[in-house]
Amino acid sequence: MIDLDDIDRKLLATLSEDATQNAGALGRKFGLSQPATWRRIKRLQDAGILARRRLDLDKEKLGFGVTVFLGVKLATKGRVSLEDFERAVTAIPEVQTAEHVLGLYDYRLRVTARDIADFERVLRRRIMTLPGVGDVEANVLLSEEKRPGPL
Structure with missing residues (x-):
């Protein structure tokens, strides 16, 4: 288990709402450079905390009610x-x-x-x-x- 700081937790919360955001946009939001944000995301992925990014499909609009x-x-x-x-x-x-x-x-x-x-x-x-x-x-x-x- 890795130690998570406040920025890591904020990154996780933000990505859980919208996983399409890139490291540049996330970095601007949290006062980090794009490379620093990318390294944090990569560290979370390597640790298995960020296991994958996936789409949230609207099942009803696809006909599954x-x-x-x-x-x-x-x-x-x-x-x-x-x-x-x-x-x-x-x-x-x-x-x-x-x-x-x-x-x-x-x-x-x-x-x-x-x-x-x-x-x-x-x-x-x-x-x-x-x-x-x-x-x-x-x-x-x-x-x-x-x-x-x-x-």
């Missing part, structure tokens, strides 16, 4: 390896995230679909046919608020 969180409990943990389930579930394009969790369920999935009928198709034909799937609980996302900042 439903997000459902699924709790999945594996029925036969001994017969089906976790790796087999993970490999199969991550091959489903509608599954945005698959998290191995501790608690009532073994996995928490974030599934995006065009509508409820499309979600039902994905659930019946893809998710329920995965190796080892037992109980499944669905929670439909009604609204989502994003927390400001990287942490």
Whole structure:
């Protein structure tokens, strides 16, 4: 773990809001030269703190109006390896995230679909046919608020 100063934290907060900003613009914002800002960003990347930059797509404008969180409990943990389930579930394009969790369920999935009928198709034909799937609980996302900042 590296020590972060106030400027590092401000860089992280600013990049988490808009990762397209270049080192020159960031440097002007924080009173640093472009090379000094670039070195800080490079140090954060090398340390693994800045793992990647990605786009934030508007799923609804792309035609995906439903997000459902699924709790999945594996029925036969001994017969089906976790790796087999993970490999199969991550091959489903509608599954945005698959998290191995501790608690009532073994996995928490974030599934995006065009509508409820499309979600039902994905659930019946893809998710329920995965190796080892037992109980499944669905929670439909009604609204989502994003927390400001990287942490």
